[in-house]
Amino acid sequence: MTKRDAIFPASRQELYEINGYSAAIRSGDLLFVSGQVGSREDGSPEPDFEKQVQLAFDNLKAVLKAANSSFDDIVDITTFHTDPANQFEVVMAAKNKAFSEKPYPNWTAVGVSWLAGFDFEIKVIARIPQSN
Structure with missing residues (x-):
């Protein structure tokens, strides 16, 4: 069995270790990114919703x-x-800022009752460009 190829942003790996998951897993040329929330550096939720969404992005x-x-x-x-x-x-304002040009990625929005103290989470699948 192939081991998972985990990806972590340099400054936040400790938070992922504490919670027992990877920020993302590379599989071939695809990247499966765990849900990202609007957390501050210490992992706590940003209370202002607009700032929380921007931090998630x-x-x-x-x-x-x-x-x-x-x-x-x-x-x-x-x-x-x-x-x-x-x-x-x-959310649409942040999304439109991040994805301003067509073609847009697929998008599914889900209403939930609990996000561990957060009010917004975003997870994605991305391709990893080939090196030239």
Whole structure:
């Protein structure tokens, strides 16, 4: 059996170790990124929702960068929302900023009742560009 090829952003590996999961797993030319939340450096939730969403996107960007990938390489997005109707406008603004050009990646939004103290989470599947 092949071992998992785990990817971690340099500054946050300890948080993943404490919680027992990898930030992302590389499989061939695909990258499967765990759900990213709007956590501060110590792992605690950012209380301001707009800032929490931006931090989630920033944390996602750091994981992608650690795998030599970027938002341009994302093919599938799943987002989780504790109050979709009231949060949608803020989330769409962040999403539209990150993905401003067509073709857009696939996107599935899911309403949930619990995210361990957070109100938004984003997970993605991305391709890893081949080196030239």
